[in-house]
Amino acid sequence: MPDTQQLENFVTQVRRDIVRQVHKVNSGHPGGSLGCAEFFSALYQEVMEHNNNFSMDGIGEDLFFLSNGHISPVFYSVLARSGYFPIEELNTFRLINSRLQGHPTTHEGLPGIRIASGSLGQGMSVAIGAAEAKKLNKDSHLVYTLHGDGELQEGQNWEAIMYASAKKVDNLISTIDLNGQQIDGSTEQVLPMGNLKAKFQAFGWEVVEIKEGNNLTEVLAGLKEAKSRTGKGKPVCVLMTTVMGHGVDFMMHTHKWHGVAPNDEQLEEALSQNPETLGDY
Amino acid sequence: MKKYTNTGNKDTRSGFGEGLAALGKINQNVVALCADLTGSLKMDEFKNNHPERFFQIGIAEANMIGIAAGMTIGGKIPFTGTFANFSTGRVYDQIRQSVAYSDKNVKICASHAGLTLGEDGATHQILEDIGLMKMLPGMTVINTCDFNQTKAATIAIADHHGPVYLRFGRPKVANFTAEDQKFEIGKALNLTEGKDVTIIATGHLVWEALQAAEQLEEKGISAEVINIHTIKPLDEAAILRSVKKTGCVVTAEEHNFLGGLGESVARTLTMNHPTPQEFVATKDTFGESGTPEQLMEKYGLNAEAIVKASEKVIGRK
Incomplete structure (x- = not known):
């Protein structure tokens, strides 16, 4: 189990990987990826019990589903650096013939990916199915998901949220990335979603809050707390407040870097704010 | 037959x-x-x-x-x-x-x-x-x-x-196929042998096609009826084998003629063996309330419609 400093180093390297991937092909989604670097690193390096020897069925291990697939740069970086595929393959992000498609897919056989995502709002249903299969298989491992906050505007989520509590899917931990931003502006401007904590609780979920989703210690504590609430008849929601673009000052607190790549100069500035730790690919 | x-x-x-x-x-x-x-x-x-x-x-x-x-x-x-x-x-x-x-x-x-x-x-x-x-x-x-x-x-x-x-x-x-049949995905079933027209049907229109074949026989027309239960992958070889013999084809389905079995058959024929074809299908329309029999008749999806289409397509050979 890595200590917090090692994990901090991991996070910093992931941030470098994110901006370098996106810069190289001048496309991709750096903002949301940067904001979730701590979450992914904590999940794959410390929280989840998972086999690096990938098998699709995932029997006997914890599973993770990324519902907001556009933050693939952070997912790819963490998967590669957790041993799922060669780190150098990050060089092929969004290139033709690559396994690292713009949005994650099983179609090209990339280890670590169990479902395609990109068209929003589908991941929680898939995770519920995987969680139900675990119960049928008498597999006590957990299923984790991540969703954007704007993504909750998709109605399918609420079908899934209603189902999960009604059917006591209590081996599921769904994290909502509350970065308050979406493509056309802030979530408050585009479509305010009101009190999400009250909504999840009203739907019968356990709710854990991580107020500083870019503070590694808080993320680890919040996920540990979430884990402790599983197995008690209710699904668990983690409301995690993050800052979009965190770690690169000019990308923070704005929706403008949702799907825009940095130019050469901006890349250098971003990298200087995140010095190399584990080695660039 | x-x-x-x-x-x-x-x-x-x-x-x-x-x-x-x-x-x-x-x-x-x-x-x-x-x-x-x-x-x-x-x-x-x-x-x-x-x-x-x-x-x-x-x-x-x-x-x-x-x-x-x-x-x-x-x-x-x-x-x-x-x-x-x-x-x-x-x-x-x-x-x-x-x-x-x-x-x-x-x-x-x-x-x-x-x-x-x-x-x-x-x-x-x-x-x-x-x-x-x-x-x-x-x-x-x-x-x-x-x-x-x-x-x-x-x-x-x-x-x-x-x-x-x-x-x-x-x-x-109508329930007319064998109770103990083995179902093979992608394999067309030739139900009758004929030489004048091939009728390629799917779903319950297969039974209508068989009724149509009997009516055609009375008129001296020999129809080969093929049951296509698998629309994709389509058994192109079976279709081509029959159409090369009969020289014309009627497709029959309870579906829009845009995007259905008929179009898949037409693509197969166009690429391999261009052949006159008539479509028994709905013609780019929504349905409406009614009994099944009334709807089949109004939208031209029954044996009578298949007979008419067969006579028409034979005339186009």
């Missing part, structure tokens, strides 16, 4: 229900999901025998497709059940991304296809579903003709790894 006997009208959805119940006993990985239409889909026997493997999703088809996709990850073989409209058009993107593109082993089982669900009218009568499903890469599309074939197909698709769309209907229709 070989004659077929109707052993008594039965609904194809009950064939699905019996097939699913049989599967429940022989394959522990089979799970069933339903969106509040258990009775309509005849899934009660499976549900009663295997409550732990039956998942009532509620009126939430998008969620149902996603859950089914997720269950395959744990090695399950999910069969989803709802009406054809809610199995396809309503959840197209969920099927596209979470099932087809993700290569998931989900069996999408759709009852009440086409016009013949009858009185409920056009909101429930999808005539576009074959087209929607056949356009998805990797999707197998099956439209069975009677009770026995639907039961056999239901059992067979559990052993096929990959997404399948299985389409059947509500009304009681």
